[in-house]
Amino acid sequence: MITLTLNLSKEAEKELEKDLKHLETVTKKPREFHIKEALIRYLEDMEDIKDALESRGKNEKTYTTEELEKKLVI
DSSP states (O other), X not given: OOOOOOOOOHHHHHXXXXXXXXXXXXXXXXXXXXHHHHHHHHHHXXXXXXXXXXXXXXXXXXXXXXXXXXXXXX
């Protein structure tokens, strides 16, 4: 079990509470499910960004569309 403490403004806290109640009503799933899913997606997105930034550092040749078309012609 993980416990998270968020330091949100009162306005943000009310908005989050409203959104979570709406999600619970619409999906019939508990807020814990939605929070877990949001965290998973966030971590996956951060991993994708990290991979993209790391690949930018590599000096790989980039090709124009025309160059790729020429390379693919057999």
